[in-house]
Amino acid sequence: MTGFTTVTGPAAAMPEENIDTDIIFPARFLLLTAREGLGKHAFHDRRYHADGTEVAGYVLNTDPFRSPPVIVAGANFGSGSSREQAVWALHGRGVRAVIAPALGEIFNNNCLRNGVIPIILPPETVAQLLGHAAAGTAFTVDLEAQTVTVAGHPPIPFAIPPERRLALLNGWDETDLVLARYADDITAFENTQRQTQPWLYA
């Protein structure tokens, strides 16, 4: 994974609560076992009618929001199913940051693993950002500074846990990181647990 620095561009406004991962990536596409090339299925049933024609006026069918680097959404975006395909599909469409008052927790973790920045901001702030996004104003997400800036407005701070931020900035793989740093601690934990809870090792 390549490191994340900043991203600038239009933000798609999705002023709707509870946009779940079934909406982001319908279950029938989960039969695909690849993780690349999923962007074309993102929001499939919102973007297309049953006959395959585009739904006119839907934000992701409208220029310049077809492959937006940022999504601003209502509360609970990414709730529901744990499917990481939702994040792979967003990433595949070019999305690098998602801003909402609350995010699905598993989705949030999946974002952090895939170079998509999950940004949780107060509802009033998100309401303002939804307006700016709909107007097509450019957003800049700066992970180093942990700010979102709408062109012509003061930066808005957000927070990502320090170690996760560092990993995102450097494009580190979490599995590599855990094994490199904590292998001895894991072994020590197992040695103790084998003594105290032997039934877990029977």
Add this chain to the structure above:
Amino acid sequence: MKHKTLYEKLWDAHVVADLGADEALLYIDRHIVHEVSSPQSFVSMRKAGRRLRRPETHLAVADHAIPTRQRDAIDDPQAAAQIAELEANVAEFSVPYATLSGPEQGIVHVIGPETGFTLPGTTVVCGDSHTTTHGAFGALAFGIGASEQTTVMAAQALRQTKARTMKVELVGTRHPLTFAKDIALALIAKIGANGAVGHAVEYVGPAVSAMTMAERMTLCNMTIEAGSRIGLVAPDEITFAFIKGRRLAPKAELFDAACAYWRTLPSDAGAQYDKVVTLDLAQIAPQVSWGTSPNQTLPVTARLPDPAHIADLSERREAEKALAYMGLAPGAPLLGTPVSHVFIGSCTNGRIEDLRAAAAIALDRKVAPGIKAIVVPGSAATRAAAQAEGLDRIFTAAGFEWRFAGCSMCVAMNDDRLAPGDRCASTSNRNFEGRQGAGGRTHLMSPAMAAAAAIAGHIADAREYVA
């Protein structure tokens, strides 16, 4: 010494390394693997040239994409390829596997407990959000993504952020036809679909202590629909009795030693929670979801909301959108809403107790003409148990289809799915847009309520169908 909650005890017992900022590297005791969320995890393992650190701590099964009409062939080539990929992966990486035609096949969250793989005091993960289910055993269980699965496979540990705690107290006496499903739906309607985000939820109270493991699992299962990854019930004698003798459960002295440890897990008297919610069960009627988010749920006797009378702008918009998708008229009564399909099953309500509750309504009655009603047991073992009790004959005599175990119409990845405009009375967990098939409309309810809807041909009050 600080009084600790069950969650805090489970957390503390699994910290491998404190990472600051409320994060820790947690040891993972158990990982359940299914065909849909695991292929990319195995690819990552193979690419990195890694082996599983402790293969015996994983359990694999195919449940999501499999057919439930028969078990002889998988007609969908994509599903067949996905299951073949799982079978190749478990062979290559030496993962214990419940075969498709074997006695332990079933939905991940049904077979974990049934085999004794799920134990109190353990951490249990799975690439599936309904992993909350296993919290019913006093296990710290949560859903994870495919990348996290890779980390668990390689390192047996996972970075996690510590949750705040929420106590849900169930007080009062419930009606015999008010089930854990109704309680869960009523709770979500009360606190919202993100009402428990960031919290580990623990269910307490005499009503919880009196519940079977199946009902506790239903409660914990639905916790994700309130936005929380973690639902918990303290382990007790009912828990231990359920576990004892199961294939993977500790045996003899080890079982006694395990019980002694498990008895230390319940929250200390005086432990503090960040939030407390109380539900009076006497006030809870059978529940039915009417919208496209599980919090859009009402008592079966209620009328649908009228957006014109909703003051909050955002709530009004959500109601308008949901009513439009669901094809329902504002202010109309829920009772009498015609359905075209009935689905009884899933990791929420596919256990033997659920099938008994539905069969009690179906006994000596007929499914209404034109209704397609299917019963899909949560596991092969559940199916066998139901057949031994004659439940399959009650269902088939009434006109229900009796299926093989799988996720089926809860996730609509196989051929059990709704067509646009179909309306389903469903015992599953999600009424999301398109969840049971693109354009399909889902009403969540208990197995008794779904059976009543099948008999009536429309949404009905199960309390009027008591034999």
